[in-house]
Amino acid sequence: MSPQRRTGLGTNQEAIRRHNLGTLLRHVHGAGQMSRAELTSLMGLNRSTIAGLVGELESLGISERATPPEGARQGAGRPSAGVRIAEDGPYVIAVDLGVDRAVVARVGLGGRVLQRAQAPVHSHGEAWQVGASVAALIRTVVEDAPITAALVGIGISVPGLVRRSDGLIRLAPNLEWHDVSFGGIVLAALGLDVPVSLANDADLGALAEHTRGAAVDTDELIYVSGNVGVGAGVITGGHRLEGAGGYAGEIGHLRFNPNGRPCHCGNRGCWETEVGAHAIAEAINCPPDKVAQLDEILDGFDKPSPALRATGTALGQGLASIVNLFNPQMVVLGGYFRSLYTLVGAEVNAGLADHALPAPLESVTLALPGLGSDSPLLGAAEIALEPLFVDPVAALGAALVDVRGRLAG
Amino acid sequence: MSPQRRTGLGTNQEAIRRHNLGTLLRHVHGAGQMSRAELTSLMGLNRSTIAGLVGELESLGISERATPPEGARQGAGRPSAGVRIAEDGPYVIAVDLGVDRAVVARVGLGGRVLQRAQAPVHSHGEAWQVGASVAALIRTVVEDAPITAALVGIGISVPGLVRRSDGLIRLAPNLEWHDVSFGGIVLAALGLDVPVSLANDADLGALAEHTRGAAVDTDELIYVSGNVGVGAGVITGGHRLEGAGGYAGEIGHLRFNPNGRPCHCGNRGCWETEVGAHAIAEAINCPPDKVAQLDEILDGFDKPSPALRATGTALGQGLASIVNLFNPQMVVLGGYFRSLYTLVGAEVNAGLADHALPAPLESVTLALPGLGSDSPLLGAAEIALEPLFVDPVAALGAALVDVRGRLAG
Incomplete structure (x- = not known):
């Protein structure tokens, strides 16, 4: 979303820089890997501006240099250097809460599922019991996370009505939940303090299919x-x-x-x-x-x-x-x-x-x-990643490293 | 709409200038009159940038200086000079086509209805007959328009399905019209070449109520x-x-x-x-x-x-x-x-x-x-005015002056 979308504000250089850095990352996240030339053309900015933005993402550990693929040489001159998502870069935890089972995944930029786990859920279980199961699955999927990789946040897909302002589950009829603060329950069970976002499963299915599924x-x-x-x-x-x-x-x-x-x-x-x-x-x-x-x-x-x-x-x-x-x-x-x-x-x-x-x-x-039954799960990853596309520097500032160590402590 | 909304483009100085000029005009259009201080705070730009934009709108004949209202003096210092829509500035023609009658108005920035006329429409009339009636009403409402005032375009509200790409009326069930190019029919009846925009009546009702009705x-x-x-x-x-x-x-x-x-x-x-x-x-x-x-x-x-x-x-x-x-x-x-x-x-x-x-x-x-039965009519004015908020300079360049003379000729 551009910085002016809702407000009718004018804009300035600092807002532009943050917007451009996040927008470039959103492009690379969508494609997985891109050349600088593609970014230059897609974003309508000049080569030196793109090079500056790419350098900033690299120094943040978010992206890394990719060698141009064989045969990428077009016309005269050297092929444009590539940008791809860093292997050990920031990640999020995505949770797909169903009526009968929960699926949890560690997901990196580019929508890569790095580790996943699932467990049955009792359909009329209390929220704290379900929260404890989800927390256990989260402990499992961070086991192999590199110690330096940063956890940006947790995204949760919910089969019900979620209040946007604070993520409260107003109604999940088939779990028989009313007004449940499930994000807080999961964080308490983990003993962690990271941003947590919740949204309706169909909304997240739409988001994921739009980002990297049937509806790109x-x-x-x-x-x-x-x-x-x-x-x-x-x-x-x-x-x-x-x-x-x-x-x-x-x-x-x-x-x-x-x-x-x-x-x-x-x-x-x-x-x-x-x-x-x-x-x-x-x-x-x-x-x-x-x-x-x-x-x-x-x-x-x-x-x-x-x-x-x-x-x-x-x-x-x-x-x-x-x-x-x-x-x-x-x-x-x-x-x-x-x-x-x-x-x-x-x-x-x-x-x-x-x-x-x-x-x-x-x-x-x-x-x-296009994503089979994983659309809501990957949509949950997208909302957890979103702060990185708004302001990568601020989002990384709020992220946690050594999550496994913190969970053990 | 901001220049980047749909495209994921980056932005540059020239795009920003056009965006800011149009955005400032949209604010003044919404409020009718504003102080420079209000614009400075609303747009998040500094005073000299706002002064430059206001000067440009004045030199285009779109806005004029307004003396601050009595009692506007706040704290120390002079009250901020005001900006208001110019009396003889650009205008549009708005048409509300109903199943039984057509209403036509000349509308200025700020949503001011400057002149209006209406006539019955035969519910199963041929499109060219209805087009001729609408053209006659348009001739009536431009009679008192100042010779120097510019006609930016024509907006038409339609009781049916309108194709966005070209304004074709795909279906107006209660007029029994299928695939009618009503915009072209009206322009041909007038012998004018100006931008014409058509949209569904309920869509335009929503737009007008949002801009200056019950839903601001x-x-x-x-x-x-x-x-x-x-x-x-x-x-x-x-x-x-x-x-x-x-x-x-x-x-x-x-x-x-x-x-x-x-x-x-x-x-x-x-x-x-x-x-x-x-x-x-x-x-x-x-x-x-x-x-x-x-x-x-x-x-x-x-x-x-x-x-x-x-x-x-x-x-x-x-x-x-x-x-x-x-x-x-x-x-x-x-x-x-x-x-x-x-x-x-x-x-x-x-x-x-x-x-x-x-x-x-x-x-x-x-x-x-909030606008009574005029919502679709004023929504038709809004879509005709829209080019002025995207790029005031280009929109005025495409506008017509001395419309009465051209219609007589």
Whole structure:
């Protein structure tokens, strides 16, 4: 985000330098490795300015020099020296908190998963118990971190409504949590003080797919997360749509069938009661205690039943509302919708085509996540890395080194 | 919008100068008049930079010096000199094209309506006939324009889907127009060549209410337009949500009652069939040919019938979906919803409270438009003025003077 985006402020040299350093890092983070010539052209700055910025990132230990690949020599002159993310540079901890399991990873710039671990979660567990499990997983994934590498922060993906201002989990219906300060619980269990950011899982799925998944270069996209609950993450104009409090994207409660099943929200026939994990499970006669394996079960089918085809139609019809409302270029189908779409894509497409307006319909593509089931996890890494793109110097100043030693102490 | 918003470009001195000149003008345009001290503090630039920018706007004939108001003297020293929009400065033509009438206005910076005219439109008229009527209204409103004042462009509000890339009206269902290049038709009828911009009426309603209506300082807002069709304009993060092609906000076709009335879109029971002008008319036994007077008829009621109260409940229930999806701070009820809400506000509020999730519900306010029925018209003026805020010098270079003389010639 540019320094002036929201405020109508003018700008000055110091703001420009910080903006440019963070923007350059964001480019290298997105691509993994770039030549100085590419950066010069992409950022519209001259070569000496780019060289200065690259030197500053190197001296901070964030990037390192890369030899140009063979055959990179174009025309006369030497090929432009490359910049890549440093091996032992700063990292973040990403947590994907699900209804039945938690996945934790140590993630470096460039979106590299350096170490990962996971454990089951009791779906009606107390927050402090879940927090202790997550803390144990975090201890595991920092075991091999270099002592000099800096931990910039922790990002947590949550299946629920997260207040943007302070990361409070207002409601995680399928964990039965209300107003839980889960970030604080995890930090207390670790005995660490680092920045912690939380956000909704679908919002983070959208962010990750936009950064390095199916929707790179797609500035209008919706990531639809089909799990026990159904939600959406929206990117518009290249930015996350968050709403006033951070709660935007609650598509699971779109009115779908006013005479349908009761929903936990108090209404009847919300879209999530027709296409959520329990509705899919019902359509395939899967017992409720096997819902967590819905992906594998669906992937084992070769011929969908009429009930499953009807669920596909309902998925497409609900997506039509989303296409009419947001006019996205791409809708990424995450969670169980990934397996469902693979099985009943024709029905989904037909339901969408029947119910969307022609103008927004003609430019939208339905897609599977480029990052598989890791989109929310990698999105959690992105929000933890974000301070590095706003002001790398300040973010490193607030980071911790020797995390393993501190956790042991 | 800042120069780097979408592109990840770096920035340079020339881009900064243009950005700052346009940003300063946007501030004065919003407020009508400001002191240099206010601009200095608001833009975070030093006094001499502000003085230079103000001088440049004066020399372009856009702003003029204003004497500080009495009592403005604060502390020691002279009060800061003021800047205000010049009397005979550049202007735009704004057109609000409705299903039954067109309103045209000459509008100056600061949103001042300098001259206005309106005429009925035949609801199934050919586009060239409507274009000729609009051109005649434009000739009327430029009659008193100073010969030296520059016409920057024409903005047109359309009750339908407008393609952002070129302003083509893809669909205006209640005018029965498909793929109409209405901007070109109006320019041809005038024999003028000036920039013309078109956008959806609800999008422009949102823009105007955000700039100088009920939602100034509200960066997350939805303007819901209740006319023959129902649509929404969305502002998020202070920017218009447009979607991939410019079609975002088509809330009229949200699935509401799968067993309801047929909709022109081919489905049944879309929200617009339950709360649009024809549904309201039916609820009050208003004959179809009087739908254009629905505002006055509703304003004449003092006690709503049960049918009208049910329409209010349906309005609130549909708004709940919008609140869940966008988490806005404010929903502005435009078009006939203004009169409907005044009459059955309790039912609208109850329908909303019953169907929205608690977290997004707690921060949303329903409001009437601050600009009355002029929001789409003033939004059309805003999009026509926009080039002045991006680059005032270039926009004036492309503008026309002596428009009356050119139209006569």
